Amino acid sequence: LQAFLQRNNPQALRAFPEIIDLYLEEASIEGVNSDIAFTQALLETNFFRFGTTAQPNQNNFASLRDVGDTETATFPNLRTGVRAHIQMLKTYASVEPFVQETVTPRFRFIAR
Numbered sequence: 001l002q003a004f005l006q007r008n009n010p011q012a013l014r015a016f017p018e019i020i021d022l023y024l025e026e027a028s029i030e031g032v033n034s035d036i037a038f039t040q041a042l043l044e045t046n047f048f049r050f051g052t053t054a055q056p057n058q059n060n061f062a063s064l065r066d067v068g069d070t071e072t073a074t075f076p077n078l079r080t081g082v083r084a085h086i087q088m089l090k091t092y093a094s095v096e097p098f099v100q101e102t103v104t105p106r107f108r109f110i111a112r
Contacts (some may be wrong), residue, residue: 012048022082029099030090071107
């Protein structure tokens with residue numbers, strides 16, 4: 001993951017030095033494939049360059065928002081943002097409960 005990100009946006013590793021470890025840790029805790037989650041984050045953020053949907057200070061790596069909101073959600077720190085992304089993926093792919101406290105928006109509206 002690090003080599004792939006280094007080839008595509010080396011500045012991201014300086015801006016978010018712990019992002020890969022967070023994806024590996026949070027995905028492992030919830031039983032989600034970290035490669036898929038990280039790849040989706042790369043696509044959603046244009047390799048952590050961000051742009052139109054979310055900004056870096058929102059700690060939102062999957063353009064998550066709550067039902068009815070037009071604005072992308074903001075999370076208090078990197079870990080919470082990564083956790084929200086991992087939980088959203090788990091929500092759509094599994095009926096297993098979350099291991100950690102729910103932080104992802106919209107979870108309450110999704111039939112599993």
